[in-house]
Amino acid sequence: CILPQFFYNGELYGRDAKLRTWVKADLDLKEMTPIEAQPTTNQFYENTFFYTKFEQIDSKTKKYLGLESYNMKTGETKLFTNEMLGLDEKYRYNVLHVDENYVYFKQYSDTKILVGTKTSLKGEIINVYKTDMGKLYRMKHDGTECTLIYDNPNFEFKSLGAVVCGDKILIRGQEYSVKDDGTIVNTFVGMMVGTMGEDGTIDKFENIELVY
Numbered sequence: 001c002i003l004p005q006f007f008y009n010g011e012l013y014g015r016d017a018k019l020r021t022w023v024k025a026d027l028d029l030k031e032m033t034p035i036e037a038q039p040t041t042n043q044f045y046e047n048t049f050f051y052t053k054f055e056q057i058d059s060k061t062k063k064y065l066g067l068e069s070y071n072m073k074t075g076e077t078k079l080f081t082n083e084m085l086g087l088d089e090k091y092r093y094n095v096l097h098v099d100e101n102y103v104y105f106k107q108y109s110d111t112k113i114l115v116g117t118k119t120s121l122k123g124e125i126i127n128v129y130k131t132d133m134g135k136l137y138r139m140k141h142d143g144t145e146c147t148l149i150y151d152n153p154n155f156e157f158k159s160l161g162a163v164v165c166g167d168k169i170l171i172r173g174q175e176y177s178v179k180d181d182g183t184i185v186n187t188f189v190g191m192m193v194g195t196m197g198e199d200g201t202i203d204k205f206e207n208i209e210l211v212y
Contacts, residue, residue: 002032005040008047008072013038039070042161043095043103047073048141050095050103064092067105069141080143087146091133096171097162102140102200104164106157107133115154115176116184128176128184132156138200150194150202154178158189167196173205 001017002025012025016032025032041051053068066081082089088107097104112129120126134155139146152175159172174189194202 002029005038041095043098045098045100045141047071048098050098052092052094053079054092064089067093067095067103067139067143078143080139084143085139085146087137093137094160096136096157096160097164097169098141099164102138102164104136104138104162104169107135107137109133116178116182118184130156132158136202147200149196149200150205152204155205169194169196169202170208171205175205 002012002014002023003017004012004014006013010027012027012029013035014023014025015021016023016034022035022037023032024035039049039051041049043050049070049072051068051070053065054062055065057063064082066079066083066085066087068080069078070076082091082093087093091107091109093105094108095103095105109131112131113133115128115130117125117127132155134150134152134157135148136150136157137146138149154176156174156176157171158174162169162171164170170191170193172190173192174187175192176184177186177188178184188207191208192205193208194205196202
């Protein structure tokens with residue numbers, strides 16, 4: 001029995017239900033061939049997957065190395081280190097979307113970042129934290145032209161995926177409205193849309209208006 005992960009080129013890829021090792025099988029499940037572990041990310045274009053690359057230091061600690069691509073057709077793996085991409089190595093980066101031209105990814109911190117303060121229903125002043133940096137990048141499939149296309153410290157990307165259609169990008173997000181004294185006066189959360197300019201940059205994300 002196979003626990004399916006994805007289909008490719010007329011074959012089913014997944015894990016052996018008993019041994020938990022990776023296998024590939026024909027669609028009739030008559031032949032199962034052991035293979036090396038495969039990427040399980042949902043972010044891919046045609047034959048190529050893109051995902052975060054890390055090194056496991058111990059049971060609780062990972063060292064994030066950058067982004068990596070794996071081509072199912074050729075078996076080729078490419079590592080795009082944070083240094084190669086000109087990114088801050090203190091943070092990790094999660095891929096949100098891949099289209100025919102670009103890979104879109106966000107910056108993420110392993111430590112909490114203070115956004116501001118708000119008053120609870122009990123009248124208590126509480127701190128509000130986030131781990132998302134509010135930064136969105138894109139690069140070409142070969143790692144060139146890595147560009148920061150959105151930067152808002154009061155914004156938080158809330159989903160692990162996005163949709164790009166033309167010059168529009170849709171994603172679930174949350175934006176905090178913060179006063180100069182650090183008080184959060186409002187929060188907007190939900191599906192949002194941003195419009196990319198000719199250079200790919202996004203001025204702002206706006207709530208999607210549903211028309212019935």
